[in-house]
Amino acid sequence: MSVSMVLLASACGSDDGGGGSGSDSTALEGRGPITFATGKDTSGNLKNQVDAWNAEHPDEKVEVKELPESADQQRAQMIQNAQSKSDAYSVLNLDVVWTAEFAANRWVVELPPDQFPDLDKLIPATVDTGKYRDKLYAVPVTSDGGLLYYRKDLLDKAGAQPPKTWDEMTAACLKVQALPEAKGMSCYAGQFEKYEGLTVNFSEAVNSAGGVVVGEDGKPNVDTPEALAGLTQLVNGFKSKAIPSAAITYKEEEGRRAFQEGKLLFHRNWPYVYALAGKTDGSSKIAGKFAVAPLPGKDGPGVSTLGGHNYAISAFTKNKATAADFIKFMSSEERQKANVEKTSQAPTWAALYEDADLQKQFPYLAPLKASIDSAKSRPKVVKYGDVSTAIQEAAYNALTMKSEPKKALTDLQTKLSSLITQ
Template identity: 80%
Template sequence: MVSSLVLLTAACGGDEGGGGSNGAAGGALEGRGPIKFATGKDTSGNLTNQVKAWNSQHPDEQVTVTELPESADQQRAQMISNAQIKSDEFSVLNLDVVWTAEFAANRWITQLPEDQFPDLGKLLPTTVDTAKYRDKLYAVPVTSDGGLLYYRKDLLDKAGVEVPKTWPEMVAACAKVKALPEGKAINCYAGQFEKYEGLTVNFSEAVNGAGGVVVGDDGKPNVDTPEALAGLTALVEGFKTGFIPKAAITYQEEPGRRAFQEGNLLFHRNWPYVYALANKTDGSSKIAGKFAVAPLPGLSGPGVSTLGGHNYAISEFAKNKATAADFIKFMSSEERQKANVEKTSQAPTWASLYDDPALNKQFPYLAPLKASIASAKSRPKVVKYGDVTTAIQEAAYGALKQPGGTDPKQALTDLQTKLNTLITQ
């Protein structure tokens, strides 16, 4: 989706974020009754079941789901629009992990008392970190995400090639598969390259997988480097040579998933939720039982995933915050997360679920996914995240758009300059 949708004026907020009258700074979360849950489009089809489980147990505290668009940028835009007018329309917000700092700094979500969420210590530490701003809790991680490489195992086996661990190995593997009669028409690789949040993720993974960074551990931009250039150039050359099909410049998660399920891609970078959908035997997937999952390849070694996932937060302007807090505890519980994994293959935040024997049998990628999440890199945790991600998308998309794309070196030089104006310490 075009990035103009996320160019919104930030509401004024203090550097410390907002405790609010019902937040941790002001005492217990108060108010009980019906609430509304704002979330992105439920592509899994299981959210209704999860909410029904709550509603059946809480007849006087019913949860109504407000389903926002499929595009992450549009979801964020609608949530911010409601916050800027201090609307109580949304009670609980399903936030992309990288939005938490921005929403907390602008006092759009309520600071949560950690003692009311005793299970935080049982979650993957990297996921809990995404739910905090200035060491204070503002959300609870309910799903995590790490990028995975989906590949056609049947075709790689037929061609006699190993699962690639690097980008050049992936290019060579595709050439061998395309030499087969059954692989002649297949496209090699696609991720998410439309100008939206998914491009920030894919660009970051390309840079990190080449040994570079977008923003360093010191919080300063450092994207005009040889390593970052090597990562971006690999993507640009992918489009130029046809290794990445032209259509992929329009791909968000769902169009890419559908292309993979229809048998049009040999390799596909996407999130864990794809596994259950691509393995359906109801006729919706042409590759059920024919694919497998591996860690992302890097330029010359193992790749680095961008940390994804979603946190549930309470709108600062919501009524019935006590109900909202209990709903978040319910949805983030081990029981509900396990039920969700079983139905959707979405990555949980409970560490124990990655070692569950039954789940590992059903989803053999859980062990490598746990390692992927543990070593994943976060996107910049900055207050002006909307402007930062827009700048990244503009730079990356300009270089990838072929023919006539921006020179990769110039794109990174310009991006460095832009990020320096947006990220201040």
Template identity: 75%
Template structure:
């Protein structure tokens, strides 16, 4: 099998949805003006204060206070869910991961959004709008999108005489050749996000999709107990066993892997677009400035498939000053704000035309392939019980990666668990 040959090379190289809570809100007038709060994950870009300051300077009576939640997506969701379950008005605008929409809408934790008052929707990549909908209604507004990309050391691949890999086997060969160079001695081959949190769900899904499998089929039913899914999971498991993926990567979330890549410890790194700007900083924090580039994720027999990422802004059902919250979201969804955010943080915008802007393409060469990646990306399951579903995926993947379970058994158990969580 092709995956087996790629793993041998790696070893040698590196040593439908459900109803909940009675249904979502039916929507109503968004009323009330005054100060609001914005609940969001930790700002790793450092640019959010400038964005919020731009709003505050224009709206002194409707100032936004940023409430930074944990760096981990799971930690962010937990705090937002707790506040919502307790009907607290501490958060006005919620920065939701794209996979949380169904859960928050079905539980009546967020307000329905009036489509006709958000002109930015017509300019957004269609795939991003779908992530903001539940049962045909809009409950959030796309602000950033996201697609996984393969960051690689362009300087070392050039010196080794190899091209960016399109398959896992080609990536293994590239590792072998680079590590034979004096500059590549001791360098890790590949890493992604493998700690037991949402990033593991993403990386697991991409491995499955990259081998031709699916986590949930088009019919809305789980389908992970398949030869294709097994090939994808075995790629990751055997890469950990061989050292192709450094053992430390079992603790990697986005930031841990980013720092490893920027410190020159990794040849390849699966990461979101935001890393591009940080790895390009000339303040001494990155050792790979001018030495790296990006390519599509590799797969078993050709280019892989990214998991669709991104963030949408929603209005808490328990917030005061919802009219101000809606206007703040409209402000942040504008082309001007999304362009500014892209240029400062390299985060992928939802605004489609920005990907085709020649000036931005010159500054961010990955925009064209990133747009294609987002348009072809596979979403994670859009289900009400997403928290339980992602926890089950993380448990199964982590058990396999840490050799607690054989990959086949992990997938069989996961199929049973998902079947009980995802009902039609």
């Protein structure tokens, strides 16, 4: 993971995106009730976690402010709140790629590392996502690595192995689709709607072909043969119908539902899907029939985009001391283990991946840890929203055949160069 991706051209006091002028003080003072701004809880377990805090802190209760399911809409609402200097949100549940933007605009406060003594027990790559210019602004509570979910029952019947390369995945699809019970199934889907998930899937395709979106020098580098190979792989998937046409509208949940309904042989998604797809209450048609593997790549195992969520303290909230304690509570080993057990979301505590009970319950932990360890971050730039939007536009135009892949990447290189040098 390259720290050099951080855009140093913008000063920490930038009003990029209409930033506020909140305090950057590390003095975390003020106690009392707080609010927690977070995306829609698709896991169903957040209430249990917050209830555990509220039971122990009756005078400092947390109220959940649930934002939309879409990451882009979450970010927009958080920014709008910060620009108005509102104290409506106390703790923010940030996507790992938002740290630089929120820190540079002083929408969140710097966190004193000595108040978070367990940071060295977390996966180092996750801690890095909470830093901007080597200072801590957010604490990682969940991580994420992309996984390849697949129908183990059908691969076994067809005599196929979990694929390590894109060609192997295509070959396995052909074998399985020849089975009577696989009639009408599509080969593969990820997240291809024009939103943050498309940035992730595009980045993984490029990285898995040996390319980069932004290089170690902090400069964009997408007009390359490697990036072209990655984007072309996705485009050809839509052209050949290996990726169903409906997948152009898929975000995480649409894809998950399609996989659970038995419409997909392979599906790229995050760890949270494991618990939901394995439910035996009738909501999943594939419970007990699927497994997970690392993402495939061009010539071998692919590269995941590093995901996850970090908790940060709004610069405009009054009760920052309570907010800090709530973050410590939610990021603790005990709370993270309880969350894994209920949701299958990836923890940031390294030791939990070695927990015998969890390994028995969640066989995906080994490939997930490998996915996170080898994952690459999205560009850590202050203008991340604009950068991500440009990536989404270019990739979407190519996937919908509005632009040839080569031209889409050439145009994207030009656009990113203007955004990342400003």
